[in-house]
Amino acid sequence: MQIAKQQNLNLFSITEKVIDGLPIGVLSDGTPYASIRGLAKLCGVDHAVIVRLIKNWDEEQLKPRGQKILELLRAQNYFNKNLYINASNGHRDFLAIPDAVCMALLEYYAIDADLPNKEIARTNYRILAISSFKIYVYTKCNYDPNRKVDGSWQAFHERLLLNDNIPINYFSIFKELSTVIVNMIRGGCKIDDTTVPDISVGQIWARYWTQNKFDEKYGARCKFPHVYPDTFRQSSGGEYEAWIYPADALGVFRKWLYEVYLMDKFPKYLNTKVTSGAIIAPDANKLLDVLQKPALTTSDISK
Template sequence: MSLINQRNLGLFSITESRNNDLGMGVLSDGTPYLTNRGLAKLCGVDPSVTLRLLQKWDDEKNRPRGKKILELLAAQGYGEQHLYIEANGIHGPFLAISDAVCMAMLEYYAFEAGQTNAEIAKTNFRILARSSFKLYVYEQCNYNPNQKIDDSWQMFHERLLLNDNIPINYFSIFKELSAVIVNMIREGCKIDDTTIPDISVGQIWSRYWTQNSLDKTYGERFKFPHTYPDTFRQSSGGQYDAWVYPVDALGVFRRWLYEAYFMDKFPKYLNTKVTSGAIVAQDASRLIDALQKPSLTTSQPHNNTNED
């Protein structure tokens, strides 16, 4: 199930570098890239040469040069229609060329093109082959792909420890969403003081509770102190009060959460996080899929007793 259209939202550069005069960076989904000028410099050719390959690929892939590059791309498992990713950068839209395309074109100009300055491409190919394109770009851009996840775990853990004293006969929205938040972090969503899913869930569930007069069936809810860690901006407002609900209503809440909120409201919430850059579109789609839990159906056992 893909509820979020990545093509409409697009990727963007989260870090850029021009070390060694190479335009490079990392996109919001972790993809390392070179700009066209960076790729051309790496291959030892004029930027107009690589730009034509990128923009006229439908024609170029049927010509001798393009056929060879196509073989090199296939060897790397690359099967995309285009050789570039349309992305947004600090200075506006640009064409980002991913590692597979860069390495295929670099290998072509190093060993297949027969150009007079092939040594430039050969030297760069050997440098990147000794480590990897991805690690090279990450290092040049001072990008740590695990940092976002590490920070998210730390902030979630701090908040969990501060709010672990809910009365045993009540439940809180934050603690009930712990498994959801863990899945969000695993799928690459940055959890910090700008991404607090329990606020969204709590507000909508509160309206549902009131509209359906659930207090008459399960008892009164009441406000209980909720504390944010010092790493959250919300901590400057002191202690907050959040609703806690009778534990007898927990089954109703869980059913509502998976059958109503996750099916309708959660994709809209994730879209706002994709737009803000907290999570990328394909990760959001995977997260939605991960939260679709199957329901258990039961039936009466068959009576196989032979009464003849």
């Protein structure tokens, strides 16, 4: 029987800015992007119009509007099946609209679309046609395309790709910590073979699991191969085995991660990284502020 695999995000926003109300950024592979709402604002249309277009692209490209946009995409040397990239910004997953798609749609709404008021799209198209969307985003986000991707991003990305095959009915500590690790990198913490937070979390969670006899409640955990990149010293030991846990316990883990680990254990872990020089104390404090977010209450939802 073939084991179902999780489909995971491999690209992350390494820098993101909001310029004049327009969320833009750069993905970990160097692709400049805008959000759906940002692109809609550029084009002077409601964001629902862009949502329908990109999510129903298989059908839309067969219509007159879609055929024209398809021509513009090809002129931008864009031949991907989708008009978006699945990505994460450390807090949530989102759809990133790459620069080529942004320019093709902006050109369509500035020149070809039958809209009563094209001035917004026309103005933005003139601005970006001169400097190019890519250069505009790079400049606004202070991103140097000639600079190598930060080693921490590279190390995390490599590890993520090497361990992207967890069975869908289980979860792994490393993959569940993706948001924490992304925020650590953004907070200035160097991630390498000396900073592996999932080991700390995994050891404490394993004890908590055993003490509470969760095998009896949620099903047995099991060992699954975990591989380190060649740049990690741990890779010399070959393939490791790490615990993975039944998906039914995922909610319990996330609650424990917030209430126990991030609130009590993580500050102590960060303190060791401050001592080792992996992160400076002010950045560590900022990181704690980001990760120790208040829980959502029933009254918050009803507002």
